[in-house]
Amino acid sequence: MSKMSLDRMLQSQGFGTRKWCAELVADGEVNINGKAVTDSRASVETEGLSFTVYGEEWRYREHLYIALNKPTNYECSRKPSHHPGVLTLMPEQFVRRDIQPVGRLDHDTTGLLLLSDDGPFIHRQSSPKHHVPKLYVATTHDPVTPQLVAQLLSGVKLHDEPAPLAAVTCRQLDERRIEIVLEQGKYHQVKRMLAAAENHCTALCRTQIGELKLADLGLAEGEWCYLEPAQLELLK
Numbered sequence: 001m002s003k004m005s006l007d008r009m010l011q012s013q014g015f016g017t018r019k020w021c022a023e024l025v026a027d028g029e030v031n032i033n034g035k036a037v038t039d040s041r042a043s044v045e046t047e048g049l050s051f052t053v054y055g056e057e058w059r060y061r062e063h064l065y066i067a068l069n070k071p072t073n074y075e076c077s078r079k080p081s082h083h084p085g086v087l088t089l090m091p092e093q094f095v096r097r098d099i100q101p102v103g104r105l106d107h108d109t110t111g112l113l114l115l116s117d118d119g120p121f122i123h124r125q126s127s128p129k130h131h132v133p134k135l136y137v138a139t140t141h142d143p144v145t146p147q148l149v150a151q152l153l154s155g156v157k158l159h160d161e162p163a164p165l166a167a168v169t170c171r172q173l174d175e176r177r178i179e180i181v182l183e184q185g186k187y188h189q190v191k192r193m194l195a196a197a198e199n200h201c202t203a204l205c206r207t208q209i210g211e212l213k214l215a216d217l218g219l220a221e222g223e224w225c226y227l228e229p230a231q232l233e234l235l236k
């Protein structure tokens with residue numbers, strides 16, 4: 001059980017400053033259980049709380065855990081330079097809550113991207129110590145050969161890495177596609193590993209993180225969803 005005043009609750013959910021939220025309430029724009037509440041200092045129980053703002057339904061969430069099906073030509077950087085940032089695909093409330101991508105995908109990589117405003121969660125998920133396997137489908141310029149798969153599995157040497165980097169698993173899907181699982185998240189790792197094995201990556205999609213599969217989320221490119229506790233368990 002956790003109670004707080006309605007204006008503070010709205011502020012915590014990214015609806016603006018406390019003053020702004022108090023005005024929203026006073027204007028009758030906030031409904032709880034189907035009724036407008038006009039006292040911004042009213043105490044509300046946040047656990048299981050659903051409310052509407054301007055008629056749109058929201059659920060109180062202490063933290064945000066989001067899965068996005070990232071389209072191509074979006075940057076994960078907070079200060080994107082050549083393409084729009086992935087945060088432009090999020091509601092403004094999430095951006096006010098300082099939601100951030102968990103790790104990065106290249107601007108031309110598509111697929112599963114996690115975002116959160118929970119610092120320790122972001123740290124855990126992106127730390128190399130945690131060995132969260134990530135599965136990618138890479139399309140190659142030249143046909144895939146058994147030698148390519150064997151090289152990726154045994155390890156390839158990248159310029160600025162002291163030791164060769166190897167895929168955890170790797171298999172051919174068809175003439176020009178492989179499925180590759182990595183535990184590290186080095187800069188352009190899949191692309192650089194393919195280049196080191198004398199092929200070239202022409203398209204890359206992340207399809208799974210831990211046991212969480214993009215295909216099970218039913219997201220079209222550019223769509224996002226909340227991750228519920230059972231789905232977060234799949235990331236461990």
Ligand code: URA
Pocket residue numbers: 104105106109187188189190191192204
């Ligand atoms: N490896 C890459 O080369 N690019 C990505 O975006 C992710 C992994």
